[in-house]
Amino acid sequence: MISAVSWVPKGVSKPVPAVAEPPTQEEIDELIKSGILDKSGDGGGSDEGEMEVETTSEGGEVSQALEVAKALGRASKVTKSGTNYDDITEGLKELDMDNYDDEDNDGIDLFSGGYGDLYYPSNDMDPYLKKDKDDDEDSEDSEDMTINPNDAVIVCARNEDDISQLEIWLYTETEDGEPDVYVHHDIIISAFPLCTAWLDCPLKGGDKGNFIAVGLMGEPTIEIWDLDIIDEVQPCVVLGGIAEKKKKKGKKTSIKYKEDSHTDSVLGLAWNKEYRNILASASADKQVKIWDVATGKCNITMEHHTDKVQAVAWNHFAPQVLLSGSFDHSIVLKDGRVPTHSGYKWTVTADVESLAWDPHTEHSFVVSLEDGTVQGFDIRAATSAPTSESKASFTLHAHDKAVCGISYNPLAPNLLATGSTDKMVKLWDLSNNQPSCIASMNPKAGAVFSISFSQDNPFLLAMGGSKGKLEVWDTSYDAAVAQRFGSYIKKSRPQSGA
Numbered sequence: 001m002i003s004a005v006s007w008v009p010k011g012v013s014k015p016v017p018a019v020a021e022p023p024t025q026e027e028i029d030e031l032i033k034s035g036i037l038d039k040s041g042d043g044g045g046s047d048e049g050e051m052e053v054e055t056t057s058e059g060g061e062v063s064q065a066l067e068v069a070k071a072l073g074r075a076s077k078v079t080k081s082g083t084n085y086d087d088i089t090e091g092l093k094e095l096d097m098d099n100y101d102d103e104d105n106d107g108i109d110l111f112s113g114g115y116g117d118l119y120y121p122s123n124d125m126d127p128y129l130k131k132d133k134d135d136d137e138d139s140e141d142s143e144d145m146t147i148n149p150n151d152a153v154i155v156c157a158r159n160e161d162d163i164s165q166l167e168i169w170l171y172t173e174t175e176d177g178e179p180d181v182y183v184h185h186d187i188i189i190s191a192f193p194l195c196t197a198w199l200d201c202p203l204k205g206g207d208k209g210n211f212i213a214v215g216l217m218g219e220p221t222i223e224i225w226d227l228d229i230i231d232e233v234q235p236c237v238v239l240g241g242i243a244e245k246k247k248k249k250g251k252k253t254s255i256k257y258k259e260d261s262h263t264d265s266v267l268g269l270a271w272n273k274e275y276r277n278i279l280a281s282a283s284a285d286k287q288v289k290i291w292d293v294a295t296g297k298c299n300i301t302m303e304h305h306t307d308k309v310q311a312v313a314w315n316h317f318a319p320q321v322l323l324s325g326s327f328d329h330s331i332v333l334k335d336g337r338v339p340t341h342s343g344y345k346w347t348v349t350a351d352v353e354s355l356a357w358d359p360h361t362e363h364s365f366v367v368s369l370e371d372g373t374v375q376g377f378d379i380r381a382a383t384s385a386p387t388s389e390s391k392a393s394f395t396l397h398a399h400d401k402a403v404c405g406i407s408y409n410p411l412a413p414n415l416l417a418t419g420s421t422d423k424m425v426k427l428w429d430l431s432n433n434q435p436s437c438i439a440s441m442n443p444k445a446g447a448v449f450s451i452s453f454s455q456d457n458p459f460l461l462a463m464g465g466s467k468g469k470l471e472v473w474d475t476s477y478d479a480a481v482a483q484r485f486g487s488y489i490k491k492s493r494p495q496s497g498a
Helices: 025-033 035-041 057-071 085-095 097-102 131-145 479-492
Strands: 002-008 152-160 163-173 179-188 193-199 211-216 221-226 237-240 242-246 254-257 266-271 278-283 288-292 297-302 309-314 321-326 330-335 344-347 352-357 364-369 373-378 394-397 403-408 415-420 425-429 436-441 448-453 460-465 471-474
Touching: 002 193, 002 460, 152 193, 152 460, 163 193, 179 471, 193 266, 211 266, 221 266, 278 309, 278 321, 288 321, 309 352, 321 352, 330 352, 352 403, 364 403, 373 403, 415 448, 415 460, 425 479, 436 479
Parallel strands: 002 448, 266 309, 403 448
Antiparallel strands: 002 152, 152 163, 163 179, 193 211, 211 221, 221 237, 242 254, 266 278, 278 288, 288 297, 309 321, 321 330, 330 344, 352 364, 364 373, 373 394, 403 415, 415 425, 425 436, 448 460, 460 471
16 A cells, blocks of 8 residues: 655756665664564564574574564565574575685686587577677666656655555656656665655755655654665664663563654654754654754654644745644644744544645645545634634535545645545635535545645646555646646646747
């Protein structure tokens, strides 16, 4: 399944991402000692502690190899109970890697009349003459790995067969104008990803970076990964997390969290585009936190909700203003400069699934709910009095099931997309606070969990859901959209002769 999608601005990604250096022995030892390995030891084992491994040298190598594989997120299913460790040990014995360099050359001598002197009746049969063909294939592979300035990049948070990863997709247009969408590379991560947020804070120096923050299920951790590096095995920054776990016989595991960490799953993330080192997070621990990603520290913790906090969003025009939505059926507006203020509160009829500020006006936002409803609000009608209720600008029964994703079109005012677990994606015209559905489709993504309009191609809508396949809808080709927002569609397309 795909739980979250995020667009990367055009021209930000390196044309050819760097390949990560293999981990050093110290890094491998650190991975083995880290809590990542504890996750695989929670199920099905005896109460007498961890499985013992034979103390022979071969057994030690097997144990370390398996542990490193787990730490890198690539452990095979065959490492479950029932693995024949003797077979692996025997394989290592046969290879005899310790004496590899000492082996005698009993085979064909250099310059001898061995296999290298064979005559091939046809050049096509000679493997040494196929180099040009191989070079052509290598060239094609190199082209596929190149990210051009006009390529659209989409990051999908995905889980399949107990493997969690970030997939980096490219959306390109071929010479005949048809889209070509494919996975460029992926990043294996340590736990099920619930939410993502792209950010350009220069965590590694320079003016800007290309990073993705990921909130994890069952983990109080936010991982930040460098999208310009392939085959990386560890995030470049980790916010929060577990400092220490202690398991005692007959007692629950004792967990000590890092200072100012969340203590449960991270459900929502929002990067501040104005204050580029600032990231807000929402968690199942009922807290909202504001982080400085440059220092890795939590600056502010807010506890104004009484249930899980599902979503957070910064205002586009007043970047110190933060919205949060919760399972306690409320949305709260807070000013990050005065976090102790009670803020402004709106009550809704069901669990909050997502929320979004209108990018075209500073005082409006929409919220989607678990019961299929979407509501709009105007903050100018808000009051901080706890007994007063601010009415919604509009209430819309948008879907038959939970509306997990909403996205405003960044170019065309009043154009809103909604995605639901009823498997449908719909487009709405919100003009005059009188919403009307102008288009809908079943993207064949299963239950839809995340949708997002592109900032660079405003009418491209990325969609992900339970089937685990990214879908991209070019909404500009829908007749109703073209009729109502045609002038904005023209603005979004490159002008001929320009």
